[in-house]
Amino acid sequence: MPMTGLRMGVVGGSIAGCATAIAGTRSGADVTVYERSGGELRDRGLGIVIPPALHTRLVGLGYLDASMPTAPVASHVWLARGLRTAREIARQPSPVTPCNWGLLWQSLRANTGKARHHRGRPVTAVGRAPGGGALIRTAEGEEAYDIVVGADGHRSLTRQSLAPGLEPTAAGYAVWRGTIPMSALTGHPRQRELLREAWVTLGFPGGHGIFYLIPAGADADPAERLLAYAVYATAPAGDEGRESAAYVREIADEHFPDEWADIVARGEHVSLVRHPVTDLHAPRAADPPFLLAGDAAGITRPHTASGAVKALEDALCLEAALRDSASPGEALRRYEAERTAEGARLVELGRRLGVAQVERAPDWGTMGQSEIDSWFRAALAGTASYLYEG
Numbered sequence: 300m301p302m303t304g305l306r307m308g309v310v311g312g313s314i315a316g317c318a319t320a321i322a323g324t325r326s327g328a329d330v331t332v333y334e335r336s337g338g339e340l341r342d343r344g345l346g347i348v349i350p351p352a353l354h355t356r357l358v359g360l361g362y363l364d365a366s367m368p369t370a371p372v373a374s375h376v377w378l379a380r381g382l383r384t385a386r387e388i389a390r391q392p393s394p395v396t397p398c399n400w401g402l403l404w405q406s407l408r409a410n411t412g413k414a415r416h417h418r419g420r421p422v423t424a425v426g427r428a429p430g431g432g433a434l435i436r437t438a439e440g441e442e443a444y445d446i447v448v449g450a451d452g453h454r455s456l457t458r459q460s461l462a463p464g465l466e467p468t469a470a471g472y473a474v475w476r477g478t479i480p481m482s483a484l485t486g487h488p489r490q491r492e493l494l495r496e497a498w499v500t501l502g503f504p505g506g507h508g509i510f511y512l513i514p515a516g517a518d519a520d521p522a523e524r525l526l527a528y529a530v531y532a533t534a535p536a537g538d539e540g541r542e543s544a545a546y547v548r549e550i551a552d553e554h555f556p557d558e559w560a561d562i563v564a565r566g567e568h569v570s571l572v573r574h575p576v577t578d579l580h581a582p583r584a585a586d587p588p589f590l591l592a593g594d595a596a597g598i599t600r601p602h603t604a605s606g607a608v609k610a611l612e613d614a615l616c617l618e619a620a621l622r623d624s625a626s627p628g629e630a631l632r633r634y635e636a637e638r639t640a641e642g643a644r645l646v647e648l649g650r651r652l653g654v655a656q657v658e659r660a661p662d663w664g665t666m667g668q669s670e671i672d673s674w675f676r677a678a679l680a681g682t683a684s685y686l687y688e689g
């Protein structure tokens with residue numbers, strides 16, 4: 300039944316925050332979003348991959364605009380260094396829809412309907428209200444809500460109400476993530492062509508790099524592309540102060556095939572971030588009147604390409620639960636039953652993929668199609684991943 304008059308406060312206005320705000324407004328709730336950052340989140344120009352079926356569903360339901368540019372590809376190609384140049388060691392069917400993070404956020408934000416957005420307003424505390432419901436406190440005062448959604452990311456303050464003291468666990472390695480302009484591919488027509496049809500894993504000793512094309516930023520032609528990458532490696536001790544682009548180029552110089560090292564060396568790296576790889580699973584995704592969504596509920600290692608996917612699916616689950624329940628408490632309990640298990644599944648999958656591809660990375664050069672297929676099947680251990688459905 301429609302939750303008309305339900306007051307829903309959302310802490311965080313990023314992917315999970317905007318998606319759950321849409322879920323709330325579509326279910327008839329009165330939604331207020333509090334975002335700490337005063338800047339435009341759309342300027343985070345990184346790559347995000349989602350399953351094509353989820354993209355279609357979100358467009359159909361009005362969460363995403365059909366006009367949001369994407370750069371779909373159908374395959375996954377594994378490369379290793381031959382003598383000096385790249386050798387294709389395996390190819391698998393893997394239809395994915397790469398997006399530009401900023402454009403994805405912008406499209407979600409535009410579809411939050413009547414939700415009120417307070418930008419540049421950090422939430423300082425959340426708590427239970429004496430007569431039921433929850434309170435959100437900011438420097439401007441306190442507001443009461445029937446439901447509070449914690450969409451406040453990996454260091455979630457809201458999570459402290461459900462799981463006090465729970466902190467992310469470090470995997471012991473890091474990921475360098477950025478984008479490079481397409482001009483870096485000039486003079487490399489084969490690599491350019493490959494990237495038009497596939498996303499690429501490039502294995503090297505102790506790690507690997509992921510490469511794929513994404514639509515360029517908000518003011519660009521929808522057909523324009525950027526080369527997005529994520530390089531996973533164990534950083535040498537004491538490197539924290541080192542400039543990140545220089546470190547990625549160092550790895551490329553030492554381990555990449557010549558043409559890929561040249562691409563990485565040529566481009567000016569933008570939106571470059573180094574993340575320590577971590578994971579975390581909140582034991583409960585909801586405890587009325589609180590609900591956690593996106594990274595606040597759980598962090599899966601990025602090998603699953605599922606953090607944003609989970610945030611979007613959290614929102615779809617919330618909408619269905621609100622529509623089909625007789626009370627907000629019942630809706631949150633339904634959400635908890637479904638999303639806690641999915642978060643745990645993704646954390647486990649991320650750990651297994653991290654061990655296989657980084658912590659105990661294989662000798663890539665000795666692998667071929669059948670070795671990659673059986674090694675990867677073992678890493679998945681029967682768990683489904685939209686990246687490896689084939």
Ligand SMILES: Cc1cc2nc3c(=O)[nH]c(=O)nc-3n(C[C@H](O)[C@H](O)[C@H](O)COP(=O)(O)OP(=O)(O)OC[C@H]3O[C@@H](n4cnc5c(N)ncnc54)[C@H](O)[C@@H]3O)c2cc1C
Binds near residue numbers: 334450451595607610
């Ligand atoms: C290398 C890498 C590659 C990835 N690739 C993929 C991929 O291909 N596919 C995929 O699905 N996922 C991917 N992910 C994961 C994905 O980026 C995240 O899971 C997703 O962006 C999390 O969104 P979120 O809204 O939960 O959190 P965030 O984007 O972290 O947003 C949290 C928001 O809450 C705000 N906030 C925090 N505290 C407060 C407060 N007290 N008051 C008010 N506001 C607050 C913050 O300012 C922020 O805007 C990747 C991650 C990494 C690191």
